[in-house]
Amino acid sequence: MQRSSQEFSRGHISAKEMDETVAEFFKRTILKIPMAEMMTILKAWDFLSENQLQTVNFRQRKESLVQDLVLLCEKKRASLNDAAILDIVYTQFHRHQKVWDVFRMSREPGEDIDLFDMEQFKRSFKKILQRALKNVTISFRDAEENAVWIRIAWGSQYRKPNQYRPVYVVYYSQTPYAFTSSSQLRSNIPLLGQALTIASKHHQIMKMDLRSRYLDSLKAIVFKQYNQTFETHNSTTPLHERSLGLDINMDSRIIHENRIEKERVQRVTQETFGYYPQPRLEFAQYKLETKFKSDLNGGILAEREEPLRCLIKFSSPHLLEALKALAPAGIADAPLSPLLTCIPNKGMNYFKIRDK
Amino acid sequence: MSVLRPLDKLPGLNTATILLVGTEDALLQQLADAMLKEDCASELKVHLAKSLPLPSSVTRPRIDLIMFVVNLHSKYSLRNVEESLHHVDATFFLGKVGFLATGAGRESHCSVHRNTVVKLAHTYRSPLLFCDLEVEGFRATMAQRLVRMLQICAGHVPGLSALNLLSLLRSSENPSLEDL
Numbered sequence: 015m016q017r018s019s020q021e022f023s024r025g026h027i028s029a030k031e032m033d034e035t036v037a038e039f040f041k042r043t044i045l046k047i048p049m050a051e052m053m054t055i056l057k058a059w060d061f062l063s064e065n066q067l068q069t070v071n072f073r074q075r076k077e078s079l080v081q082d083l084v085l086l087c088e089k090k091r092a093s094l095n096d097a098a099i100l101d102i103v104y105t106q107f108h109r110h111q112k113v114w115d116v117f118r119m120s121r122e123p124g125e126d127i128d129l130f131d132m133e134q135f136k137r138s139f140k141k142i143l144q145r146a147l148k149n150v151t152i153s154f155r156d157a158e159e160n161a162v163w164i165r166i167a168w169g170s171q172y173r174k175p176n177q178y179r180p181v182y183v184v185y186y187s188q189t190p191y192a193f194t195s196s197s198q199l200r201s202n203i204p205l206l207g208q209a210l211t212i213a214s215k216h217h218q219i220m221k222m223d224l225r226s227r228y229l230d231s232l233k234a235i236v237f238k239q240y241n242q243t244f245e246t247h248n249s250t251t252p253l254h255e256r257s258l259g260l261d262i263n264m265d266s267r268i269i270h271e272n273r274i275e276k277e278r279v280q281r282v283t284q285e286t287f288g289y290y291p292q293p294r295l296e297f298a299q300y301k302l303e304t305k306f307k308s309d310l311n312g313g314i315l316a317e318r319e320e321p322l323r324c325l326i327k328f329s330s331p332h333l334l335e336a337l338k339a340l341a342p343a344g345i346a347d348a349p350l351s352p353l354l355t356c357i358p359n360k361g362m363n364y365f366k367i368r369d370k
Numbered sequence: 371m372s373v374l375r376p377l378d379k380l381p382g383l384n385t386a387t388i389l390l391v392g393t394e395d396a397l398l399q400q401l402a403d404a405m406l407k408e409d410c411a412s413e414l415k416v417h418l419a420k421s422l423p424l425p426s427s428v429t430r431p432r433i434d435l436i437m438f439v440v441n442l443h444s445k446y447s448l449r450n451v452e453e454s455l456h457h458v459d460a461t462f463f464l465g466k467v468g469f470l471a472t473g474a475g476r477e478s479h480c481s482v483h484r485n486t487v488v489k490l491a492h493t494y495r496s497p498l499l500f501c502d503l504e505v506e507g508f509r510a511t512m513a514q515r516l517v518r519m520l521q522i523c524a525g526h527v528p529g530l531s532a533l534n535l536l537s538l539l540r541s542s543e544n545p546s547l548e549d550l
Contacts, residue, residue, distance in 0.1 A: 268402045271430075
């Protein structure tokens with residue numbers, strides 16, 4: 015929209031300048047932010063200046079605060095992209111609210127790679143998506159470690175992009191890995207994969223059998239950083255105190271008869287899981303398509319030729335730590351099955367098991 | 371064969387020793403801690419074992435009371451107790467053995483039926499106690515009970531023996547047990 019210089023000099027910009035849907039989007043996005051985090055997130059967004067934020071009363075009721083902030087955004091002529099960036103910032107602070115998939119890209123062997131150019135990547139990515147889908151909103155926000163957060167709101171030929179069901183992609187440009195938030199609108203994932211692959215000058219992309227809410231844990235697994243001191247927001251005890259059993263501060267009147275076995279179990283567990291905190295996953299899923307094997311002779315299931323189809327799912331607030339605690343707690347024998355212990359190593363928590 | 375016998379050793383002076391047998395070390399450890407917190411005139415010792423037979427290389431005091439701990443959530447823990455029972459001499463079952471079933475509170479997690487442990491205790495003519503050891507309050511109460519039982523079994527309560535206690539406990543048992 016063109017503005018006359020007269021309007022500028024009058025210093026008056028009516029609220030109707032901002033598109034209604036954009037204003038609504040701003041309102042809903044700011045409303046999502048918990049009061050305790052409001053200042054932090056707005057500062058991280060870095061669109062409203064310190065001075066402007068000081069003009070707002072942060073102690074009022076949330077609805078009124080949101081109204082004031084939206085007004086401020088309108089005055090500053092905030093665009094849809096600015097709102098999208100705010101949405102990205104919010105998601106960065108609340109990454110655990112999404113479930114993340116992991117994609118790995120690859121090149122042809124012996125391919126010469128030019129130096130990665132972030133701006134070229136962004137241009138190329140945007141172009142590919144916009145060419146395929148007329149209506150799509152794409153926003154970028156750079157992050158540390160040469161990563162970029164991409165937010166995509168999908169539309170279609172006839173519909174404007176739905177800003178309330180976006181997909182997020184976190185691409186680490188120095189690696190072949192990208193993390194995407196799982197979304198219901200799955201039909202656009204192949205297109206997304208294609209755009210990512212081409213824009214980053216790769217040839218193939220494949221989805222890894224790895225999924226979790228904890229993006230940082232996925233990173234640690236995929237970049238093999240978990241066997242160092244790993245920062246989890248829920249672990250506060252130093253490593254050496256966080257022993258496996260309850261054998262710290264033991265009363266001398268308590269005698270463990272199976273001390274030697276206990277020590278063996280502790281040793282085997284430490285060897286398998288290490289001294290470091292485990293990356294955080296919520297589940298491991300095993301799809302079995304194997305023939306039933308039984309020690310007992312006969313039985314209904316033993317006679318079958320077809321494989322038994324069975325899905326086993328282990329769930330936990332912190333799966334790997336739970337697995338680590340199994341043998342010391344006496345619930346399982348040590349060593350645990352390699353199917354369980356290979357999870358961080360193989361970078362998988364979805365398995366398909368067939369007979370060899 | 372290393373079978374546990376109740377009277378094969380001399381008692382220690384004012385000492386009462388309980389042996390807790392069960393697969394879940396963490397629960398046993400917590401129960402042991404709770405028992406040792408109790409005020410008790412006798413000197414208490416708690417031995418924890420995953421299963422029987424006990425390793426023979428260790429010298430240990432006379433065991434006054436054995437509690438077999440079964441976690442109703444785990445068939446493995448039941449099987450472990452059943453196999454361990456073979457390593458206990460018959461004379462122990464005259465009031466110096468008890469069964470403790472934990473996990474009954476979370477019915478959806480139970481893979482061992484309540485009646486299974488009831489039958490097991492009945493077979494061995496020993497008392498069965500239920501307690502969710504994961505709950506601190508219940509655990510503390512159970513610890514108190516066990517300390518009293520232990521004192522009686524060690525002969526520290528004048529006029530009351532393990533056998534007396536057994537018959538006292540049995541007479542207050544649910545009569546439907548006989549129907550099993």
